[in-house]
Amino acid sequence: MQSAINKKQRTTNIELFNLKKMTEEIIIAGFGGQGVLSMGKILAYSGIMQNKEVSWMPSYGPEMRGGTANVTVIISDERISSPILTSYDTAIILNQQSMDKFEKSVKVGGCLIYDGNGITRHPERKDINIYRIDANDEAAKQGILKVFNMMVLGGYLKVKPIISSEFVRKGLEKSLPARHHDMIPENEKAVEIGKKIIKQIHAAN
Secondary structure, eight states, rough: HHHHHHHHHHHHHHHHOOOOOOOOEEEEEEEEEHHHHHHHHHHHHHHHHHHHHHOOOEOOOOOBBEEEEEEEEEEEOOOOOOOOSSSSSEEEOSSSSHHHHHGGEEEEEEEEOOOOOOOOOOOOOOOSSSEEOOHHHEEEEEEEEHHHHHHHHHHHHHHSSSSSSHHHHHHHHHSSSGGGGGGHHHHHHHHHHHHHHOEEEOOOO
């Protein structure tokens, strides 16, 4: 009898988990020219293709290339009430200025992913999960710097697999102009490389 009750309780717990709604609030930040906005757009389109509710809100300086840029992406199973956020489940950081600005905005227990290239002050918080991905170095080594941002996206999707691979491809098809569709396999390869090279360096206390 006790075994049957335990089995029923486990089934109920699984059902409750499956019913739980997902909302992921993300900031991606770095220099203009690093593919920050396009990474956010591809992630957003991939979410749409997977039938999620999505918000994509870019912000960048007048310089664009070489200036700072960031984009807020929300992917949810439920309707999104506002695209404006002050704290995030995940921050993806690609330069020191963004580290200084957004490290403190990650929710307690949240996730910070950063590329170590050009970072002089590494993340210091102890109450978040921290991952490092040396995508810039790996992309330079492989001669595919133009898809460095997709390696970072791949690392993120390894940590938080909220979008499946088939929908990432559909997101690429939707966001890239038709004349660049021949680059989709290279982008997909970069995503898979990113999944392999990301490393956790701190677990939240």
